[in-house]
Amino acid sequence: MKFEVQPTGTPVDAEVRGEVLANPAFGRVFTDHMVSAQWNREKGWHDARLEPYAPLTIDPASVVLHYGQEVFEGLKAYRQPDGGVALFRPERNAARMAGSCARLALPALPEADFVEACELLVRTDSAWVPSGEGSSLYLRPFMFADEVGLGVRPTDSARFLLIASPAGNYFSGPLRPVSLWLSQEFVRAAPGGTGAAKTGGNYAASLVAQQEAIMNGCDQVVFLDAVERRWVEELGGMNLFLVQDDGTLVTPALTGTILDGITRDSVITLARELGYTVEERRVDVDEWRKGASDGSVVEAFACGTAAVITPIGALRWPGGEAVAGDGQPGAVTTQLRQALLDIQYGRTPDTHGWLRRLV
Numbered sequence: 001m002k003f004e005v006q007p008t009g010t011p012v013d014a015e016v017r018g019e020v021l022a023n024p025a026f027g028r029v030f031t032d033h034m035v036s037a038q039w040n041r042e043k044g045w046h047d048a049r050l051e052p053y054a055p056l057t058i059d060p061a062s063v064v065l066h067y068g069q070e071v072f073e074g075l076k077a078y079r080q081p082d083g084g085v086a087l088f089r090p091e092r093n094a095a096r097m098a099g100s101c102a103r104l105a106l107p108a109l110p111e112a113d114f115v116e117a118c119e120l121l122v123r124t125d126s127a128w129v130p131s132g133e134g135s136s137l138y139l140r141p142f143m144f145a146d147e148v149g150l151g152v153r154p155t156d157s158a159r160f161l162l163i164a165s166p167a168g169n170y171f172s173g174p175l176r177p178v179s180l181w182l183s184q185e186f187v188r189a190a191p192g193g194t195g196a197a198k199t200g201g202n203y204a205a206s207l208v209a210q211q212e213a214i215m216n217g218c219d220q221v222v223f224l225d226a227v228e229r230r231w232v233e234e235l236g237g238m239n240l241f242l243v244q245d246d247g248t249l250v251t252p253a254l255t256g257t258i259l260d261g262i263t264r265d266s267v268i269t270l271a272r273e274l275g276y277t278v279e280e281r282r283v284d285v286d287e288w289r290k291g292a293s294d295g296s297v298v299e300a301f302a303c304g305t306a307a308v309i310t311p312i313g314a315l316r317w318p319g320g321e322a323v324a325g326d327g328q329p330g331a332v333t334t335q336l337r338q339a340l341l342d343i344q345y346g347r348t349p350d351t352h353g354w355l356r357r358l359v
C-alpha cells in the first residue's frame with residue numbers, strides 16, 4: 001500500500017501541545033494527523049493516506065453503526081533515553097488485528113501495511129511522544145464496516161483508521177493495587193464467540209459488569225468462563241497472572257475466549273528468563289480464593305498495554321473478599337513490571353528485538 005502524505009496546515013501550537021504532554025490523561029487528546037485507507041471488494045485497499053486528524057463523515061446507515069462489525073488494536077510508542085522513539089512489538093498487533101478481522105468477516109489489512117501506517121504516524125507526530133515517567137504515545141488502529149445498508153451480511157466496504165493520543169498512567173496517581181469485582185451474572189465471551197478477537201462488541205458487553213464493579217467500590221471487573229462459571233478468564237481490558245509461594249506464575253491458557261495479550265506474552269518470556277516457572281492453564285477461581293487465604297497464592301497482577309503490569313489487591317464478590325499477600329505490590333510483580341518498562345523505555349538492551357526504532 002502506498003500512503004499519500006497530506007500534512008496539516010494547522011498543527012496544534014507547540015505551547016498547547018507542551019501543556020498536554022506535561023500531563024497526559026488517557027485517550028482524550030489526539031495528535032495532528034491520522035492515517036486512513038479504504039477497502040472494497042472491487043478495488044481492494046486503496047486511497048491510503050496520512051492526513052490531518054479530523055471528524056469523519058459516515059452515512060447513518062453504515063453497517064458498523066447497527067451491527068458492530070469492527071475491530072481495533074492498541075499499542076504504544078515510547079520515548080528513548082537519546083530522545084528517539086520506538087514502537088513495542090507492532091508486528092504482534094498487526095497479526096492480532098488480522099486474526100480479529102478474520103473472525104469479524106472484515107478484510108485483512110496486510111501486516112506490513114499496518115506496521116508501516118504506525119511508523120508513518122509516529123514519525124510524523126513524533127513531537128507528540130511524551131517523555132515523562134510512565135508516559136507514551138498510545139496508537140489506536142481500527143477498522144469498521146462502512147457499507148451503507150441495513151441488511152445483515154458481511155460488508156463489501158471497510159475503512160481502516162489509525163489515530164494517536166499521548167498517554168499517562170492508565171490508573172491515575174502513584175502505582176497502587178487495583179481491586180477486582182468477580183462478576184457473578186455476566187460473562188465476557190463464550191466458546192465459539194468473539195472473545196479472542198479485539199472487537200468493540202466484547203467491550204460493549206463488559207460495560208454493565210464494569211459498572212457493577214464500580215458500584216461495589218472496585219476498579220475493574222474479572223470474568224469467569226461462560227460454561228462452568230468457575231475458570232478465571234481475564235479482566236475487562238487486561239490479562240491476569242497469579243504468583244504462587246513456590247515462585248510459579250500461573251495465567252489462564254488461551255482457550256479462544258480470552259485475548260492473546262502482547263503484554264501477557266512478553267511477561268511469560270521475561271519471567272522464564274528471570275528463572276520463574278510459568279504455567280498457562282485453566283485457573284479455578286477457588287484456587288485463587290483459597291490460595292490467598294492459606295498463603296499459597298502470594299501475588300496477583302493484571303497486565304496490558306495501557307496498564308503495563310498492575311498489582312491486584314482485593315478480589316471481591318458478594319459477601320466476600322480475598323487478598324493475595326499483604327495487598328501491596330509484591331516483589332515478583334514489581335520485578336517484572338520494572339523489567340518490562342526498562343525494555344520499553346530503552347533503559348536495558350532489547351535482546352528480544354521487541355523495539356522498532358523510528359526516530
Ligand SMILES: Cc1ncc(COP(=O)(O)O)c(C=O)c1O
Pocket residue numbers: 074234235236237238239259260261262263264303304305306
Ligand atoms: C480484554 C483484554 N485483554 C487483555 C488485554 C491486554 O492485551 P495487550 O497486552 O496486547 O494490550 C487487553 C488490552 O488490549 C484487553 O482489552
